[in-house]
Amino acid sequence: MGEDIANLEIRLLLEGVHQVYGYDFRDYAEASIRRRLTHWLAESGFETFSEAQSRLLRDRAVFESLLAGITVNVTEMFRDPAFFRIVREQVVPFLRTYPFVKIWHAGCATGEEAYSMAILLEEEGLGGRYRMYATDINEAVLQKAGEGVIPITEMQRFTRNYQKSGGKSSFADYYTARYDRAIVAPELRKNIVFAPHNLATDAEFGEMHMVLCRNVMIYFKAALKERCLKLFDTSLLPGGFLCLGLKETLENRKLGERYEELAPSSRIYRKRYV
Amino acid sequence: MSKPTPRRFRAIVIGVSTGGVQALQTLLSELPQDFPLPLLIVQHISPDADDGLVRLLGARCTLRVKEADEQDETLPGTVYLAPPNYHLLVESDGRLALSADAPVSYARPSIDVLFESAADAFGPALIGVVLTGANFDGSRGLARIKRQGGIAIVQDPADAEAPQMPQAALAATAVDQVLSLANIAGMLCTLAGEHATPTKETVVHA
Ligand SMILES: C[S@@+](CC[C@H](N)C(=O)[O-])C[C@H]1O[C@@H](n2cnc3c(N)ncnc32)[C@H](O)[C@@H]1O
Secondary structure, three states, X not given: OHHHHHHHHHHHHHHHHHHHHOOOOOOEOHHHHHHHHHHHHHHHOOOOHHHHHHHHOOOHHHHHHHHHHHOOOOXXXXXXXXXXXXXXXXXXXXXXXXXXXXXXXXXXXXXXXXXXXXXXXXXXXXXOOEEEEEEEOOHHHHHHHHHOEEXXXXXXXXXXXXXXXXXXXXXXXXXXXEOOEEEEOHHHHOOEEEEEOOOOOOOOOOOEEEEEEOOOHHHEOHHXXXXXXXXXXXXXXXXXXXXXXXXXXXXXXXXXHHEEEOOOOOOEEEEOOO | OOOXXXXXXXXXXXXXXXXXXXXXXXXXXOOOOOOOOOEEEEEOOXXXXXXXXXXXXHHXXXXXXXXXXXXXXXXXXXXXXXXXXXXXXXXXXXXXXXXXXXXXXXXXXXXXHHHHHHHHHHHHHEEEEEOOOOOOOOHHHXXXXXXXOOEEEEEOHHHOOOOHHHHHHHHHOOOOEEEOHHHHHXXXXXXXXXXXXXXOOOOOOO
């Protein structure tokens, strides 16, 4: 009984947030958003979502804390090393054929995925020939991403990931350690533009050779997924690459037939020319 | 003609850690191919594990075994294993969802995350099972299942390869059944065969 009320309250809350602040979370998968909102509620000191709602709709600071709680920004350097290995071995040869390459990281969180790609492209001789647009709904993480700070406690795992992904150098070359943090080398940062972009409401980015949107759409319901895929399709040049998370696929999607998976289960899809 | 009464339960969730590969083989191989409920399972597993466990369990039992995919409908007689490095959750329409949220108590997939979302989705129509494991995952989730009116089964700690997880579950909530592994499959078959009775609450017999 009580639980059904929580579901109803969450729906009302997300409706209110949309109308007042323009952020649309109404088409997010329920179980995850409920989990995070429940967490946020416990920390916020409100008893119920209904109680929180009246403050939330009037006080932007309360909304900002909710926004931080709703968007989950867990990421890592070279997450899924096998994915980056395939990019290195099978996507880069295509990218090399262009004089200049444009890449969009949608839902980039604190930037690790974009920095990983930058390292890879530099090692593959594409330095100076690429620009990345790394976007996220959450401006606080974009701020961190721009500063290029990565958690030093994770360096061992990141180094292992880098090596498994086919890294050609020493991972330590790409950052400087300072006290409790590591800062990404400036050469890696200069070709990445971090910018806010909401996949639920904003428009496409034009003429991309590659779009990465990994572990973002798993949080969306079917209709919002379709919206995103359409955005990516419009953004991609023919012959361009769409990269999804390891547990996401174009199977059973409208777009599916116009894309070809590069290697089985790689989740790297190439847009056909016709 | 009266309509056939619906089953009392809609799904079973199982959480297991240390000693799980062996325990799951034993348990699942005793369930018949036409088992009437879906089984959603979190086995703690290394983030870069391959599909070895899915293949192993698939070979050892007559149920269909697959790695859970997002938006999977939960079908009877089918085992859905949480993928390495993702949490497995249940949406309110009973479909599966995955998340890349931070590990919970060092675990991803986490038993609590599955159990809590399944408890919200299935309410009293859920059976939760905690098996062998050397940590505390699953106890919060099992308590949530009980609060939502579901049934809680825990492997007898004395019978478990690692007793901590069953012990933690027993400490966290009033469990319906404490059983040795050998008796759990039989209990699941009994419960799965029950139908909802509109007049009186179905009692679980010890
Ligand atoms: C789990 S992280 C994925 C990070 C990275 N792509 C990876 O795979 O490691 C999901 C990111 O998606 C962002 N996100 C959620 N909803 C979004 C939306 N509507 N538009 C853009 N980004 C969104 C979150 O803020 C979060 O940073």
